[in-house]
Amino acid sequence: MSGHEFLDSLIVFGPVPSRRLGRSLGVNNIPPKICSYSCVYCQLGRTHHFSSSRKTYYQPEDIFERIKARTDVIIKKGEKIDYITFVPDGEPTLDAKLGLEIDMAKTLGFKTAVITNSSLIGLDCVKNDLMKADLVCFKVDAVQEDIWKKIDRPSKNISLKTVLEGIKSFSKTYKGRLITDTMLCGGLNDDARHIIELASYLGSIGACSNYISTITRPPAENTAKKPSEEKLNGAFQAINMAGGRAELNIGFEGVDFSSSGKAEEGFLSIISVHPMREDAVMAFIKNTGADPGLIEDLKLRGEIVETIYAGEKFFIRKINGPRA
Ligand code: SF4
Known part of the structure; x- marks a missing residue:
């Protein structure tokens, strides 16, 4: 060059x-x-x-x-x-x-x-x-x-x-x-009270998307940590409830489900962006004809985690998992 x-x-x-x-x-x-x-x-x-x-x-x-x-x-x-x-x-x-x-x-x-x-x-x-x-x-x-x-x-x-x-x-x-883009850092800006205030502000902006990101490359300070999946899902739900349009940006690129045709990849691709409630997961499995054991298998492989928000069970991509 x-x-x-x-x-x-x-x-x-x-x-x-x-x-x-x-x-x-x-x-x-x-x-x-x-x-x-x-x-x-x-x-x-x-x-x-x-x-x-x-x-x-x-x-x-x-x-x-x-x-x-x-x-x-x-x-x-x-x-x-x-x-x-x-x-x-x-x-x-x-x-x-x-x-x-x-x-x-x-x-x-x-x-x-x-x-x-x-x-x-x-x-x-x-x-x-x-x-x-x-x-x-x-x-x-x-x-x-x-x-x-x-x-x-x-x-x-x-x-x-x-x-x-x-x-x-x-x-x-x-x-x-x-x-908008919010970098969620464990122990810094992911406290529940702050998330509610942040969500209310983001909901008032009317943005096309409110991305929630996590650290994917070595940070300037080693005090900067990834949040837990629970906090990530909490922020996602709080922003949506406040009228925003939350989307996760946690370092997994999406898979074109329609072209790949594989239920597992399609499911992982969706929950990398949007945590899915249990009833929606069941509907997904039924509609795609996927193996009903898929969720248990992904949990065992450390690809996904279960988290509870407002009494409902959600599935989310594991950010510190094998492919993170
Ligand atoms: S310090 Fe780095 S991440 Fe923060 S605004 Fe500047 S360039 Fe962006």
Whole structure:
């Protein structure tokens, strides 16, 4: 790889398959790792370059040129791109030229997405830039100040109240696809009282999906732990009950049940995303003609666990299981 190609691959990467975005061509619009947070679970390690003010890092024309060169190659190969996604190794809205870069990327005829930690959404210029994207994913790990500080470790001049109000006000006028992502960490933000408050906030946003994620790669701090399946299911149910649309994102890619035709894979694929109540599991087994011993077998193999929520039995994919 030449020096030029190496720089190109730093700015534009992929496309990579993503459950949330399909085939996503990633854009690294800021140098690594400049961020307004230093999340305990960050897979990029601790933040050494804290920033909460926007500036220009690259010339938008340079970014555009690299996106265009990459999309030309992908199109020539007959491959598909679902989104051009601004998802750098840091916080994309710190880039003062983000809006212009989105405008330029859109001229190529692809949808655009931004995955943000939400910290700067209180700024009108950030709101205006994000309005241009076809999809915005907001991180919402906590709605209580002390928990937010422990998990996301924000830069001093960011206020949680401004962040939460900013997302809410954005959601009222945004016409694109708005989603949220919550990283659930054991012992940090998975306390039942916090989950109820978080669920109530997420339910008020009206997002297309509220993803609940867990750690899937080595975190910045070894204090960051996966939650239990019980907490994961509790968060899922609480968000749905509050009017949100919860979906699990726990590191298992879905299996196309209709094409695989295998009940076991189909079942595992569904409960990786949506914990299933016992009566729904029974209906699934009946409708697919699966072996009635399937559930016991999966439990014994450590692929699934049973958990109780509000007196009902649910089955969920085991996150610390053999394939986790
Ligand atoms: S916001 Fe993202 S990049 Fe920044 S520290 Fe958190 S996980 Fe890492």
